[in-house]
Amino acid sequence: MRFPRPRSLAGQLFAMQVVLVAVVVAGCALFTYISDGRQAEQAAQRQAGAAARAVAVAPSVRAAVDDHDPSKVLQPYATEVQRSTGVDFVTIMDTHGIRWTHPDKAQIGQHFLGHIEPALRGKTFYETYTGTLGPSVRVVTPIHKGERIVGLVSAGITVDEISARVRSQLTALFGVAVGALVLGGIGTYVVNARLRRHTHGMNATELSRMHAYHEAALHAVREGLLMLDGQRRIALINDGGRELLGVSDEDHVIGRNVAELGLPSPLTGALLATEPRVDEVHLTADRVVVVNTSPVSGGERRGTVVTLRDHTELQAVMGELDSERGFTQALRSQAHEAANRLHTVVSLIELGRADEAVEFATAELELAQALTDQVVAAVGEPVLAALLLGKAAQANERGVELLVSDDSSIDDGLLPESLPARDLVTILGNLIDNAVDAAQGTLHARVTVTARACEAGLILRVSDTGPGVDPAHAEAVFQRGWSTKPAGPGGRGLGLALVRQTVLRNGGTLTVTESAEGGAEFTANLPLPTGADSGSAVVPAIPAPLGETETSSREAANGAAPGGTE
Incomplete structure (x- = not known):
């Protein structure tokens, strides 16, 4: 029975990044939805408040309050304001809460459903209340005539209307989220394709095992091995290389230039040379070493691989x-x-x-x-x-x-x-x-x-x-x-x-x-x-x-x- 090969490191990272992008996009969408809902409610309050205050200060409204039949004058006026301001209702009532206007004419003369006490004290206030049109965000403000409060105005927008506005915004948000997820997925795929090429499709366990073998082989080889980067700095040196070059384990040579090691000039010149060197015999302080160098190139950086063999005894x-x-x-x-x-x-x-x-x-x-x-x-x-x-x-x-x-x-x-x-x-x-x-x-x-x-x-x-x-x-x-x-x-x-x-x-x-x-x-x-x-x-x-x-x-x-x- 053959077990399936574990997913490569690049594949695992791709899956993790796709999930991460999806979670981030979903979180952003949820946050935006909640934020948009709150902003829509606040916008509804501002819109209703502006309409109610405009009606309360209108001279025609103040004049109609003293009429023996205010509804005859105020109902057409309220309907026009409702249409022009985009609110769902404009209700004008007396100080006892008896309606003079309402979108449903059958409700005229009925008692207003909601709170009016703060308005009777001269304050404009906001509330969410379920009335004859269903739950709504409303504003109640007093109508002043001189120092007296002669009536009240309430304007509002139903919650269903607010939800409809949020849903329209949510559709656009969903499109943006899908686009962000697609772009994130494509970017993640490109990055992981590059990673897959560099890791040769190996998974994390294989990379870890290879690193362990690499370290073991590096320290077990008695020949000296150096790897120099494009600036001739030591990128890697094994135990044999340290011994043949007379570098102790306490010396931190990784990242140092070869010229800083204090080696004999001919040997330093051979290590710094850009052309290959084959079986060159050089002397250190106490050893005879055979040097082979091979320049390598890959990507944007160049380097050199150096092998050292001890020929002192030979x-x-x-x-x-x-x-x-x-x-x-x-x-x-x-x-x-x-x-x-x-x-x-x-x-x-x-x-x-x-x-x-x-x-x-x-x-x-x-x-x-x-x-x-x-x-x-x-x-x-x-x-x-x-x-x-x-x-x-x-x-x-x-x-x-x-x-x-x-x-x-x-x-x-x-x-x-x-x-x-x-x-x-x-x-x-x-x-x-x-x-x-x-x-x-x-x-x-x-x-x-x-x-x-x-x-x-x-x-x-x-x-x-x-x-x-x-x-x-x-x-x-x-x-x-x-x-x-x-x-x-x-x-x-x-x-x-x-x-x-x-x-x-x-x-x-x-x-x-x-x-x-x-x-x-x-x-x-x-x-x-x-x-x-x-x-x-x-x-x-x-x-x-x-x-x-x-x-x-x-x-x-x-x-x-x-x-x-x-």
């Missing part, structure tokens, strides 16, 4: 993956070169030059191990050590020498849990990649890395022999999208922006200056808990005379691939 994992991929490629290259060196050793042995084979193999092992020993001795933290070794192999393949300074010293277990290794990989990996890019192709291409824990905190410094950074761009270099290299398919200018974001998130500072070799020197200083300094973790570098360490490292890096790569 970006960090991608950085680690890139480092691991580079390290794997370096190992593959070194394995290829190791095979070449092995063939060389075997060939020397086959030629009977065993001593030279041993010397060649030993020298290659010592050179390959020298950089590894230096890095491991200086940086005991395994993730950073692996990163440096991998970056050294990558730099070597690109013709750049990567050195670890003598004062580098980070013991394993020294770094606090509040400073995750992933953040260190993001900072040092991006700085080294940028430094290698800058130094590649220069004379004596070199990148020097310093990683040291001291009382001032954890210092990560990377310098290169590249062209350096213009002091005028010392701040802009950390902005998202800034780069001196041509943009690729995915864009450039994200690495240093990520570094700065990570450093600031950990409460540190990041600066860029000119290095001693003429290139750029980036220094990240991260605070460490009290007591976490180099005094508990100093590991001496590889013993070597001053200046010899860099030479041996350079030879190790160059010797790691004497034959080149495929």
Whole structure:
């Protein structure tokens, strides 16, 4: 059994409004009817009063009162007054109430039906009384002759006549009421037809249920969602949007312009843009977000729908993956070169030059191990050590020498849990990649890395022999999208922006200056808990005379691939 679908909200409102209009019109009609009846009665009193007073002051009436047969003179006169004034009767009587005139001649000489006492006292009064013509609204006024009252005049209009007048007015009123109801119904239908289009014919229960689902879905979605109106004010924002933009629940952002949120300029520009944005990567204070915007239009207003996706963890994992991929490629290259060196050793042995084979193999092992020993001795933290070794192999393949300074010293277990290794990989990996890019192709291409824990905190410094950074761009270099290299398919200018974001998130500072070799020197200083300094973790570098360490490292890096790569 199928139950009928409840009437739509627009239909319910239409029915309610029609009933309301009908009630209002009926009420107005009833009020007008009662008001018109009262006004008709008052008009009848005024009309009858004017006729009675006019008769009472007429000289011919006063003269006829003293005649031996007043009816002979007054009856025609009363009939003419009655016809000309529109009243139903004009009765002239003596002071005892005996009629001299009456519309029905048979009533002449009979006693007047009604009250005459106030008139005998000289007062004009009104009353509704049932006489020979039926109920009527009448006026009784005295006829004065000098100081004496010599007669009375009564003029009136029957209630039936008054009702007939009201009925004629009621007919016109009914027509106006019907017209008002029709116009009100048409207006209500037009309004509700528009409402029906906007509500898609849903009833109140369905709208309430949809709103509940809408709210639940809005708060359940982890992606950020913003809706901006035509003036770029926030019309809607979900929990994910607040989290990704760093807006707390206490901040009343609904109705505020996006430019007032204090977001980074590139992100604000993307949100305010009128054209669509697709998968743009932007940085907030502590997150990497992917922004998609889609302008919408409807009716007289325009707006924008914005979705935000959190790529902070993904970006960090991608950085680690890139480092691991580079390290794997370096190992593959070194394995290829190791095979070449092995063939060389075997060939020397086959030629009977065993001593030279041993010397060649030993020298290659010592050179390959020298950089590894230096890095491991200086940086005991395994993730950073692996990163440096991998970056050294990558730099070597690109013709750049990567050195670890003598004062580098980070013991394993020294770094606090509040400073995750992933953040260190993001900072040092991006700085080294940028430094290698800058130094590649220069004379004596070199990148020097310093990683040291001291009382001032954890210092990560990377310098290169590249062209350096213009002091005028010392701040802009950390902005998202800034780069001196041509943009690729995915864009450039994200690495240093990520570094700065990570450093600031950990409460540190990041600066860029000119290095001693003429290139750029980036220094990240991260605070460490009290007591976490180099005094508990100093590991001496590889013993070597001053200046010899860099030479041996350079030879190790160059010797790691004497034959080149495929």
